[in-house]
Amino acid sequence: MAGTLIIALAPEGRFTLEWVHSVEKEGWREEWQLTEEGLSNTRAAVKGSGAGMEPGEGGHWEGRWWVWQPKGQPIQRLVLAASGATGSGWRLCGADCVTLGSTGGEPILIEPCGQDGDHPAG
Template structure:
């Protein structure tokens, strides 16, 4: 299993166990969104999602519960080989990616960033 994640041309060290999180603001609703991911042999697996409200395109999962002001749920989706993050420029910032440390990605509008496990 990979201990790092490629974010474009940059390698980001992952938390112990191969986990990382993504957080951003929705471009229209300006509501915070948080996801937790795991690098698995089958790819990147979304293990937990949370939003601080809901609106256009931000519906929580059917099993969502309120925890400290966040609607939290565990998506039941298969792993994906990669994630493509597209920055609209309308969010006031980019994506916050946290593994062993945190980095900001995609602050420039129109630039997509692909996340995928580092090769073994």
């Protein structure tokens, strides 16, 4: 399992992914839930709007953030491109927080482990 990082999630399989938009330089936040169907994006928020940062359907203003509930289906794998050109990476917070992809490299895959803790096939 060379190159594999295993991250413990918060109770009930929840985690938050935060980053700074590469063009608008504003914050973006997504809340995720691990379900039997896969990874489900349960809430998203952007700090402002602009190129590629339009709030989703039903977006409303909360404090300094546009917040909405994404309507997509659960996914099996979340892929984060790691160009190293954005000036920062992603901050993933589950039981603890870790920064991912702050330097260029291979894409980062976020996916559930198998039932026995092994990395899933495929």
